[in-house]
Structures are given as C-alpha cells and as structure tokens.
Amino acid sequence: MKIRPSLRLYFFASMVVLSSAMAIGFSFLSVNYFIDGLDKGLNGVMLKLSQTTEVKPGETKELVGFNIASRWEDMPASIQQRFKKPTEVGLLHKTKDRPSMFSMPQNLFFVVYYPNPEGEPRYISRIMLEKDKPQLLANIEPEQRMLWIAITGIAAIVLFAFFLFMVMKKIAKPVESLRGWAKSLNQTNLQQTPPDFTYNELNTLATLIRSSLLSANESVEREQRFLSYASHELRTPISVIRSNVELLNRLSEKAPLSDKQQLTLQRIERAGLTMSDLTETLLWLSRNDDQQSAPEPVNLAEKITTLGNELDYLLNSKQVDVLINTDNQNTTINTEATGCHIVLTNLIRNAYQHTQQGQVRITQQGSRVIIVNSSAQTDTPHSANNTNKPANIGYGLGLELSEKIIKRHGWVYEVNDMPGRYEVVVDFS
Template structure:
C-alpha cells in the first residue's frame, strides 16, 4: 500500500528540522563569535605591549603574564615547541591542550609577531596553564555533565518550539479539515446552501470556487438530462407513426404485392424504426433520476437472449453470419429487468449489425453473458478508427449508452477488441 504524503506532516517536519538546524547553527555561530571576540581582545593587548615595551636581544621581559622579546629564540620553550616562527604581522596563533572535544582546555598558548613604530621586531606570547588558574574557577563538574545540561537546554527549546508550532498548525488545520468535510458532503440537496464560514479568507474563497464549479457541472448535467428526456419523448411519437405505417404497408402489400425495390426500401424503414425505438428507450432510461429506477425483479436470461436474438435476426438478412447460442434454461436472476433488456438488446444488435460475414457466439453461464463476433475479414480494431467515435461504424452509440447503464448498476463489464474479433462480457450479478 502506497503511503500518500501529507502536507501537514511535511510542513510540520520541515519546520522542526529548519528550527533545529537554525538553533544548532546559531549556537555554533555564537560560540565562534565569542571566542573570536576574546582572541581579538587578547590580540589588542599583545599589540599594545609590542609598541610600548623596550626589549633588547637576549633579554625578554615578563609583563602581566605576557612574554615580550625582540627575537624568536628568546621566547619560552613551550611556545617554540608548539609554534613555528611567525612571519606575518599581527596574525595571532593559538594552541590548546584538551583531553576531549567537549572538555574545557587545560592549557592555552598564544603567540604573535608585530613591528613597532621604529620598525623593530617584537614577539609577544602568553601561556595559560591549568595550575595557574584561581582556585575558585576549578570545579568538580565533569565535561559530560556540562554537555548534558547544554543538550537538555537545546532539546527543551526545540520541544517548546514544536509544541507552539503544533498548536498553530492545529488552529490552521481545523478549518482546512472542515472545508474537506464540507466538500465531501456536497450533494444535490445541499449544493444550493451558502458555504459556512471557514475562518480564513483564502479558505472561504476556495469554498466558493468549489461550490460554483459543482453548481456549473450540476446545471450541465440537468440540462443534458432534460434534453435527453424531452428529445426521447418527442421522438417516440414519430417513431411510433413510422412503425405503424410500416405495418400497414406490409398488410397492404399482401393484397397488392410491392416490387423488389419497394419491398427492400420498406424493410430498411422497418429496421431503422426498430433501431430508433430501442435507442429512444435507452435514452429515456438514462435520463431518469436514481430515485426513479425500477425495482429488481426475476429475469430468465436464457429466454431473454433467445427472444432478442430472434427479434434481431432481421439484421443478418443477406449476410453470411452463423449464430451460436449456448444458454442455461433454468437460470433466473433478480435485477433491473428494463436495464438488462436494454443492455442485451444493444450488445446483440451491435454484434449482428457489425458482422458482415463470420460467426456470432452468445453464451450465458449463470448471470454472466459473453458475446463474441468473429469477422471473416480482419478489420482494423474499432477503437483505432476515427469514424467509430461518431456514427454507427464500429461499435457505436448503442454500446456506449449500454456502458453507462452497466456502470450505473455496478455490473462487471469487460471488452476485448482484436482484429477480426470483438468480445463483450457482462455479469449482471
């Protein structure tokens, strides 16, 4: 299972890491500035001594703990062991003896080279030994204890910052959670209601945009449903007139036989009328609201498939198509009978209509229906033809409308489209 990133956790972790990095960085910077300030102060004292002290070769002098000499050879032995002879004017050199990284320095050594106003060389050094420190500065505190208190102070500061950050995020996240819950609860009934106040202006603006977008989409869907309903209702009357007149012409033709061309034309009109009748039934069903859907009732799939196959046989006239039915006669399912009838009609119609020569296999196993039509010619897959998106070439509008009905009922639907073979599987369970 893929863990999706959380904006709240990302922001919280980023702020904690950033604050910790800043605290540690500024701590090191403060220590560095503090030590640098001490070094500059000490260097200033050593410069003053180099300018005022009168020193001769071989006779270094000691002044307030500092050694001043005119030659490097006259410096104390400890200084000469730890430093090389300085050549750059005013550059302070220092060394520290310490047992560990976190412990205080035990001994400190400083050395610097200056030239006085007369151009004479002066070497100034200072040695600070642990044994020379005042006794009141010597404590029994161990380095690890000092490190513990420093770490405890830092952790406490970070914990306080994290706590206040958590409180701020909680205050900000609460309206965001409310916005998410409100957006998830939107439906046709409460979409017209004014959005609640989400505290912050940006969230209120976002809520208004969400509501406006959903209202626009809802209005579009309503207009589409009204159009489908009106168009389907209005089409039923002329379609009924066409079919009635076709039946009348068929009866009249029994008394006064029509020519072959007239009979062929009449059959085309009859087939077109049946197709339009099925299509309007599908559109009318799709234009219904969910509350208007039919209640489930028993349906014998085997009888339904056999009846529809017989009724749609006119689509195979003058075609070299072999139809094979394989059904279970004793299988009855409980489902929406109207929707099931529309789906099976459209699927069988498409299989018959778009197979010019070959075989159509219709099998039923329980609630599962499989329709396979194999063409004698290896036509290109329907999905790849540009005309299949528009008219009846390929598996057209009826199949697309059937897919919508299937999705609305949550039935299992599979399509396998290959050159010369098209397979549709529907499970009405």
C-alpha cells in the same frame, strides 16, 4: 503499499530541518565571533604592554600573566617550542592542547610581536594552563559541558518543533474542515452558502469549488432534460413511422409490392425498430436514480431467445451463423427488468449489426451472458484495410448506452477486443 507524500509532514520536516540547520550554523558563528572577540581583546592588552613596559635584553618581565621580552630567545621554552619566531607586527599566534575535537581545550598558548615607540622589538606571550584555572571551573568536566550544550540545543529544537506543530495544527484545522465540507457536497447542500473557514484564501477556494460543482450540476441537469424531452418528442414520429409500415404491410397483402419496394419497406421497418429501441434507452437513462424500479424475476434464457429472433432481420443477406446456448428455460434471476432488457437488446443488436460474415455466439449461464461476434472474412495484401478485424466489429451507439446502464446498476461488465473477435460479458446478478 505505496506511501503517499503528505504536504503537512513535508512542511513540518522541512521547517524542523531548516531551523536546526540555522540554530547549528548560528551557534558556530556565535562561537567564532566570541573567540575572535577574545583574541582581539587579548591582542589589545598585549599591544598596550609592548608600548609601556621597559625590558632589557636577556630578561623577561611578567605582568598580570603576560611575559614580555625584547628578544625571542628570552621567551618561555614552551612558547619557543610551539611557535616560530614571529615577524609580522600585530599578528596573534595561538595554539592549544586538545585531546579530541569534541573535548574542551586544556592548555592555551599565545604570542605576538610589536615594536615599542622607540622601534625596539617586543615579544609578548600568554600561557593558560588547565591547572591554573579557578577551582569552580576546574570541578566542571569538559564532557559535562558538552552534554549541557547538547541538551540545551536539543531542548531548543524540541521547543521550536512544538510551537511549529501548534501553529500547523491551527492552520490545518480549517483545511481539514474544507476537505470534509467538499467531500460531503451533494445536490441538496450544494445550494447552501459555504461555511466560514477562518482564512480568506480558504473561503475563496470553497466558493470556487461550489461554483464549479454548481456549473457541472446544471450541465448534467440540462443534458438530462434534453434527453428526456428529445426522447418524448421522438416517440411520436417513430410511432407514426412504425404504424404506417404496418399499414403498408397489410396493404401489400392485397396488392403485392415489387421486390425493390418490399426491400425499401423492410429497411424503413428496421430503422424504425432501431430508433424505437434507442429512444427508449435514452429516455430510461434520463430518469433519476430514485425513479428506478425494484428488482423483479427475469427469465434470461427466454428473453435472449426472444430478442435473438426479433432482431434476426438484421442478418438478412448476411452469411452469419447464430448460436444461442442457454440454461433451463425455467431458471429466473432477480434484477432490474427494464435495464436488463435494454442492455441485452443493444448488445445483441450491436453484434448482429456489425458482423457482416462470420458467427455470433450468445451463451447464458445463470445471471452471466456472453456475446461473441467473430468474422470469417480475410483480407488480402491489396485490401484497403489490411487487418484481420472486421470493419467496425463490436462498436456502436448501443454499446456505449449499454455501458452507461451497466455502470448505473453496478453490474459486472467485461470487454475483450481482439483482431477478428469481440467479446462482451455481462453479469446481471
């Protein structure tokens, strides 16, 4: 399972890491400045001693813990062992005894070279041994000092993380409220003014969300009204066309029409039936969800057989074989009858209409209907469309409208599109 990244967690972790890095960095910087300050203070004391202390060659004077000599050979042996003879004026040399990088220094050694006002050399050194520390400081182990430093640092980071969490919680609460409000929006509460989300930016975002949804909702309503009005308006001319076709069929019984006239009349009749079915489909789709009727018993086997026969005119002058396999004629299922009728009509019409040569197979198993239209045509290498798939097989407006109806009812719907074969599976359960 893929874990989605959280913006809140990312921000929290980034701030904790950044603050920890800054705390550690400033700690090292503070320690460095502190030590540098001590070195400068010590160097200043050594300079003063070099300018005011008289010392003869061969002897060493000790004042307040500092050793002053005029010759390097007169310096303490521990200083001579750890340092080379300094030649640069005023440069403080230092070293320390430290068992490990995480332990406190035990012994410190300093030495510097200054000439006195007469130009005579002066070497000043300072030795700080662990055994010479005050008893109060000597009782504190270096490990304890490092532990307290670590505890103090961790406590500071934890305290910062706690305050950061509280600030984020205060900021995140209005954001969570905005998300909950956006998820609860529907046609009923969309007309209401958005609540106050504390921050101006969130209020602006809520206003934009509401405006966008209002615009989309108005567009959907306009489309539904257009479909409803157009379907109602088309009903009248389609009814006129169909009634006049029926009248012409009756008149042709007394005065037979020519073959061309009969063929033209059949085309008008087929077009009228197609327009009638599409109009009913568009009108049904424009209805609101609360206007849908309750499920009722539907005999799928009988309906498929009836529709197959009624739409058989679409196969005139075509070399298409139709195979219909259904269950027991007495078997019924409970489903939305109008939607089921429209879907089956459109799918069967679509299969008949877009198969020029080949086979249409309709299989019904309980509430499951499988419609397969396949082509027996083969293309030559010099064909305009060099493909085994028949032209426009399986496609049409009826198929798209059927998909919308199926989606509205939540029926199972599968499409298998292969070269030369188009299969549609619908389960009306």
